Each structure stands twice: as structure tokens, then as C-alpha cells.
Amino acid sequence: MRPLRIVSILLFLVIWEIAALLVALPQLFPTPVAVIIALKDLLIAPGPSETVWAGELMGNTIISLWRVLVGFLIAAISGVFLGIIIGQWQKARDLLEPVIEIMRPIPPLAWIPLAILWFGLGFKPAVFLIWLGAFFPILLNTVLGMESTPKNFVEVAKTLGADSWQLLTKVSLPSATPSIMAGLRIGIGIGWMCLVAAELTGSNSGLGFMIMYYYSTMEAAKTVAGMLMIGIVGYIMFIGLKKLEDKLLFWRTVA
Amino acid sequence: MSTAKLLIENVSKSFYDRKRSREVEVLRNFTLEVSASEFVCMVGPSGCGKTTLLKIVAGLETASNGAAYIDDKKVTGPGPERGLVFQDFALFPWRNVKDNVIFGPEVLKAPLKERLGTAGKYIKLVGLSGNEHKYPGELSGGMKQRVAIARALANEPEVLLMDEPFGSLDAQTRFLMQNELLHIWNQDRKAIVFVTHNVEEAVYLAERVIIMTACPGSIKQVVNIGLTYPRHIADHGFITLREKITASIVEEVKII
Numbered sequence: 001m002r003p004l005r006i007v008s009i010l011l012f013l014v015i016w017e018i019a020a021l022l023v024a025l026p027q028l029f030p031t032p033v034a035v036i037i038a039l040k041d042l043l044i045a046p047g048p049s050e051t052v053w054a055g056e057l058m059g060n061t062i063i064s065l066w067r068v069l070v071g072f073l074i075a076a077i078s079g080v081f082l083g084i085i086i087g088q089w090q091k092a093r094d095l096l097e098p099v100i101e102i103m104r105p106i107p108p109l110a111w112i113p114l115a116i117l118w119f120g121l122g123f124k125p126a127v128f129l130i131w132l133g134a135f136f137p138i139l140l141n142t143v144l145g146m147e148s149t150p151k152n153f154v155e156v157a158k159t160l161g162a163d164s165w166q167l168l169t170k171v172s173l174p175s176a177t178p179s180i181m182a183g184l185r186i187g188i189g190i191g192w193m194c195l196v197a198a199e200l201t202g203s204n205s206g207l208g209f210m211i212m213y214y215y216s217t218m219e220a221a222k223t224v225a226g227m228l229m230i231g232i233v234g235y236i237m238f239i240g241l242k243k244l245e246d247k248l249l250f251w252r253t254v255a
Numbered sequence: 256m257s258t259a260k261l262l263i264e265n266v267s268k269s270f271y272d273r274k275r276s277r278e279v280e281v282l283r284n285f286t287l288e289v290s291a292s293e294f295v296c297m298v299g300p301s302g303c304g305k306t307t308l309l310k311i312v313a314g315l316e317t318a319s320n321g322a323a324y325i326d327d328k329k330v331t332g333p334g335p336e337r338g339l340v341f342q343d344f345a346l347f348p349w350r351n352v353k354d355n356v357i358f359g360p361e362v363l364k365a366p367l368k369e370r371l372g373t374a375g376k377y378i379k380l381v382g383l384s385g386n387e388h389k390y391p392g393e394l395s396g397g398m399k400q401r402v403a404i405a406r407a408l409a410n411e412p413e414v415l416l417m418d419e420p421f422g423s424l425d426a427q428t429r430f431l432m433q434n435e436l437l438h439i440w441n442q443d444r445k446a447i448v449f450v451t452h453n454v455e456e457a458v459y460l461a462e463r464v465i466i467m468t469a470c471p472g473s474i475k476q477v478v479n480i481g482l483t484y485p486r487h488i489a490d491h492g493f494i495t496l497r498e499k500i501t502a503s504i505v506e507e508v509k510i511i
Contacts, residue, residue, distance in 0.1 A: 150345070152341055152343060152345035153345055153347060155310075155313075155315050155339070155341075155345070156339065156341060156345040156406075157358070157362070158314075158315060158332075158333040159313050159314070159315065159333045159337065159338065159339040159407075160335065160338075160358050160359035160362060160363075160406070160407075160410055161333070161334070161335045161359055161362050161363045161410065162358075162362040163362070166362045170358075170361075170362065171347070174347070174349045175347075175349075177349070249349075251348050251349045251350075251390045251391075251392060252348070252392070253392070
């Protein structure tokens with residue numbers, strides 16, 4: 001790692017510490033040290049009922065991760081599948097696109113009331129909101145990738161004898177993979193944000209719930225500790241997907 | 256009927272041009288016979304429908320009038336007996352050299368063993384042995400074009416259609432590739448229809464050079480190149496033919 005990057009983090013912590021000490025309201029604006037202590041406390045404290053064994057911090061993280069994983073997988077499958085269909089058949093496009101274009105600008109957060117009405121609290125509404133958030137970027141990027149398959153690839157494959165199924169699986173789909181992967185990466189980021197939002201209101205477990213809970217008990221250090229965890233987990237997921245992408249798409253960078 | 260391998264009979268093609276919102280005729284009554292092992296080059300002003308003609312023969316576009324025939328069988332779509340090589344190679348970047356070459360046999364569901372044999376044979380023929388596992392991103396322009404040629408040959412087509420295949424190569428690589436192609440043609444003796452706007456290239460390669468008129472393209476003149484292979488671009492006979500063909504094309508360009 002380049003040294004300046006470590007300086008960046010250290011500098012941020014120092015400024016934060018000084019600012020917190022100057023403000024001198026530890027209940028509202030905790031110092032980094034207080035946050036680290038809170039992290040340690042949260043690691044030890046018993047977790048939500050189904051994950052008592054993992055401790056409060058890790059237990060809630062596991063619950064949140066599980067929700068985001070399920071929601072994201074459903075979004076990935078449905079988004080890529082519909083994206084292929086829309087990208088491939090004009091009729092499917094005409095049939096689906098108008099509805100999608102109207103649904104797309106509605107922020108997933110605007111669905112929270114309905115999600116709670118339909119699904120109650122906890123796992124289901126969270127998964128629903130994650131799906132909503134992740135679905136559209138995945139869908140749109142898949143369509144874009146399918147559309148931008150170079151005409152030459154298709155023509156050359158046709159002259160070599162490919163039928164329409166082979167054109168799809170052996171040409172359009174691999175050609176669209178970079179775009180699909182970008183969609184998945186954006187999708188998981190938005191899905192993670194939607195998850196936290198869903199847990200703030202529609203849940204009694206998960207990282208989102210945890211930070212809201214410690215807001216109500218006026219323990220800002222624990223709220224910040226939860227926020228920090230959300231940031232770290234989101235970053236790890238992003239890096240993981242990026243690594244997968246580089247592995248799958250190594251042919252883009254070989255030279 | 257004719258005895259030609261490839262017969263292009265009375266082909267005309269019009270497009271609807273959206274920008275100018277009118278029909279544009281790019282080909283008019285184009286007729287040409289190519290025999291089984293013949294090397295034919297087509298030259299002409301740009302936009303005279305050379306590429307369109309190749310695509311009609313390849314079965315990627317349909318003629319507005321007339322048709323192409325292979326062994327008296329009308330062309331109705333793409334088919335493995337006709338191979339097409341593009342100027343920009345159109346290699347699949349996610350497939351390595353071997354897997355690019357194998358694409359045709361693969362989609363035609365040839366047995367795996369046969370596929371690998373075919374791939375090996377044509378990779379060797381184009382001089383790329385040892386590069387089977389490289390990806391297109393790792394190859395130079397000349398190597399890419401070799402892969403594209405090997406890929407087209409791997410289906411063992413009877414007619415090889417080449418659309419300015421060496422147009423984007425530097426002069427030296429181009430010269431190498433021209434000799435390589437003649438070498439391949441000597442071994443494989445396929446019919447080759449080769450589109451170029453480089454007159455010297457046409458005279459260097461072809462047994463017959465077809466000069467096309469400006470848009471709408473039709474045959475202006477057919478020049479038989481009687482020179483023996485290997486040809487030398489500085490020979491008197493070569494230069495005479497080159498100048499004659501160039502003059503004929505310039506005439507067409509001036510008309511526009």
C-alpha cells in the first residue's frame with residue numbers, strides 16, 4: 001500500500017479526535033477511541049436471539065449480510081435474465097420497458113411503507129427492498145451490454161455457423177459480461193444502502209436496527225461503531241466483487 | 256447452369272438511407288463467376304458496394320434483386336462453406352487463439368478430437384504454433400489477422416471472402432501477410448474473393464482483378480493478371496497493370 005493512503009486514514013482519525021475533544025459532548029460526538037471501545041463492547045455483548053453465539057456486532061452483521069445476499073442474488077438472477085430477454089427481443093423490450101422506466105425512478109426507500117405493510121418486519125421487507133435497489137442497475141447494465149455486442153462478432157459467428165442460441169450464449173453473453181459485472185457491482189452497493197435503510201425502520205435486528213437502537217438510547221459511540229461496520233462490510237463486498245470481475249474478465253487486461 | 260463454384264448473378268442492392276430519407280442503390284446488376292480455386296480481387300472507389308457484395312455472398316444481407324449461388328445452390332443465409340474475414344479481425348477477445356479458431360467446428364458440433372486437430376492444423380498453417388493460449392489482447396495486428404484467417408479456414412470453406420483483410424496493417428506486415436495468404440492459397444486451393452482498395456495488393460495477389468464502378472457498383476472492367484507467382488512489384492509488366500487499373504479507378508472517382 002502506498003504510504004500516503006495510510007497517512008490519509010491517520011490524518012482523518014486525528015482530526016476527528018481533535019474535533020470531538022473540542023466539541024466535548026461525548027454523548028453526541030464520540031471520539032475515535034470511544035468508538036473503538038464501543039466496538040469492543042459490541043463484539044462481546046450477546047447478539048440478537050437467533051445469533052446470540054456471534055455477539056451483538058457480528059450477529060447483526062451476519063443477519064444483515066444474509067439479507068443482502070439473498071436480496072442481491074434474487075436481483076442478480078432476475079435482472080440478468082430479464083436484461084438478456086429485453087436486449088435480445090424487441091417485442092419483449094416493447095412489452096417491458098415502459099413499465100420499467102416508470103418504476104425505476106421511484107427510490108427504493110419510497111417502498112418502505114408498502115414493504116412493511118406487505119411483509120411485516122425483519123427479513124422479508126429487507127430482502128424486498130434490496131432486490132428493488134439492486135435490480136434496476138443490474139437490468140439496465142445487462143441490456144446495455146447485450147445491445148453493445150459488436151455487430152462484427154455476431155456476423156462472424158453467423159458465417160461460422162452459429163444458430164441463434166449459440167449467438168446468445170457464445171457471443172452476446174460473453175461480450176456483455178463486462179457490463180453485467182459493472183451492473184452487479186453497482187447493484188450490490190445500492191442493495192447494501194437499501195438494506196440499512198430497511199433495517200432502520202422495518203426490522204428489529206441487523207446493523208441498521210442496531211445503529212437506530214443506540215440512537216434511541218443516546219449511545220452515539222455505538223451508533224458510530226455500527227456505521228463503521230456498515231462501511232467496512234460494504235467495502236469488502238465491493239472489493240470481493242471487483243476481484244471476481246478481474247478474474248472473470250482477465251482477457252480485458254492481458255497485454 | 257454454370258460450372259462456377261461461386262456465381263453472383265445480376266445482383267442489385269438498395270438501402271433506405273435515413274439521413275437523406277431516400278433509397279440509395281449501392282449495387283446494380285453485378286454478375287461474376289468465380290471458379291473453384293480462383294483468386295479474385297475486387298477494387299473500386301470507396302462506397303461502391305464491395306463490402307455489401309461480400310455480405311450478400313456470405314448470406315448476411317439479402318440482395319434486392321438477383322442472387323448468389325454456390326455450386327448452383329442459391330445462397331439464402333450464412334453457411335460454413337463460405338468463410339468471411341473482416342478488416343478489423345473481429346476476434347472474440349474472451350477466447351484464446353485456439354478457442355477462436357475452434358469456434359466454427361464447435362458451433363457445428365464437430366467431435367472434440369476433430370476440433371482440436373483442425374485447430375492445430377490451421378494454427379500451424381498460418382504460422383501461429385506456440386501461441387494457442389494467447390488472448391487477442393496479447394497479439395499484434397498481423398497475428399490477429401492470422402487468427403481470423405485460421406478461424407475462417409477451420410470450417411474448411413470452399414469460398415473464402417476477405418473484406419480488406421490487410422487494410423489496417425502496416426506496410427511490412429501487410430507484405431508478409433500477402434505472401435502468407437498466397438502460400439495458404441497454394442496449399443488449400445480455395446476460391447478467394449478479396450476486396451481491397453489497394454491496387455498494388457490486387458495485382459500482387461489476384462489471377463483476376465475486378466474493377467468496380469462508383470456507386471451504384473457494377474463491373475467496369477475485368478483485368479486478367481497473367482503474371483506468374485511470385486510476382487515482383489518492380490517488374491515492368493506489374494507496373495503497367497497497376498497503372499492501367501489505377502487509371503481506370505481514378506476515372507470512376509472523377510465522375511462523382
